[in-house]
Amino acid sequence: MPQRGCTVLDLAFSVRDLARTRFALSPLWELVASVRVLKHPAEHPLHHPWSAQARRRLAASGLDWHLLADLVPQPPHSIPVFIAPPPTTSVADLGLELTVLRATPPEQVRSGLGGARAPRSERIDRLRSDPRRGLAELVELMSAYWEITLAPYWPRMRSLLEGDVLHRARLFAEHGADQLLGDLGSAVTWDDDTLSVGHHYARGSRHLGGRGLLLVPSVFVWPRVFSVITPNWQPTLRYPPRGVATLWERQSALPQALAAVIGRSRARLLAELDTPASTTELARRTGITAGGVSQHLTALRSAGLVDAHRSGRYVLYGRTEAAEVLLTAAGRPGDG
Template structure:
């Protein structure tokens, strides 16, 4: 039987999207530990390196599979623009008694059976363990994630833009069920399949944070341990193309509309901003902007504004043209 997340009216009003650089860092470390879980990140894994003096053993002990990962390691972001530094500051501010409680939930779970000396080392001084984790995650951010953050952030922002558009045009049910195949919306209850699904969670007017992640696939994770705001972490769209080189557009299409416009049209597989697309294709923003507008004016792209950003996506005509390319 699937788990259930029960909403009330106040919870619906407090649903929001967020991005967490700290979460992505911990998820990237998890991928580093278990590279066999997915092939999407192989290009990243080939270059992911940490200095020899960085020992990730303490973090590895807190990433059991299966099992509970302490939530204090990734406090839900409190704003859409939370930085890594903001997340680490909240981690370091976690009260020692909360750290101790969550460490015990993870380390002393019956199925784990860790050596007493190992658990005692982490449990003897919760504040010191918390600070050690913060230091290690900072090293991982600087070496593994920060160099790629513009690319990762663009992917996550594009996912949120798409979901926001679905919410505006089709409503909450379409938004929730579109996040992942394991989610079903019934009345005011979100049914969720998977190992992290709660038996029955009442949000209690706390709302729900919806957070896309590049490194979480194929998992779907619900953070529900109080006092943290409930957070649903789901796989972002477009991860399969995250590390794909820009390459060359199909020659037949390039002859018709020019190489740059053909490249943009074929690589725009999900909504993106001018800035994110320019970063991904290694082109000047001015060049990308001019060509996006030309493709939109030709009816091959659509655009819409979210806050200060303008997002572009293929129109039905543009998608039909790309779909026919193998036959050209």
């Protein structure tokens, strides 16, 4: 069922559209969508464990992220498409997406910031008046914001997003496009070659025009869906992935199978890194001395199981994708 206060947008598919429908991940869109959560954390209680930590780190870093906040407004204003355009490849590469953003033609920036629902502020006016300089500053700001608020969590987020894509690929392989498109969330329904989407602004019926639909799972859109139907862009639907409600849960019981391979202390540290943490915090949680934690983290980092990210005065450690795979193979803590 469409969300309260939404109109309904019907996307009409042809056979060619079904053949060109694909999936992609977009770190840049996650960055932009996360700003909504940080600006209004009370409206996004599901993400409170992340937003509380991210706000503290932003405050400690001293980063001025007001331009980014201005570009991600509340309704009735809308997020300009050009700051997080639909990705052109299926590879999740923030650097590539930022390169595309920085190369946005000036006239496209001015057009995107000049519509009736475009956000307004003095900072945005400066971006609109000098797009080349403004985009360079915006890209630098986004890179810093990512390192502070999202980089430590990205391996876990990416694992969830990729898992959702694999699940839906299996649905398509086993049951066809009807099952795939009929399982995208409560705000989306599929019937008679038409995808009906709850939408805050658009209504009526649109034909995809043989371009297909780009499906982008997104952590920070939950519980809504976001769509792109603007001319010159790939028609896109950003939807919440399966399992997002448990993304920030901490499950730090010792993974016994992994402990038998890499040792109890290192397995315990990996389990504790469900949320990124400092050496001091890990020592407090585990009872291991700070020096011991540091030695174990150095070994885990050398093995490619842990990454380090600076947040203000602190260095935070987080699991890598390789560590996520190991924990999954060994059985998630609490699974047995």
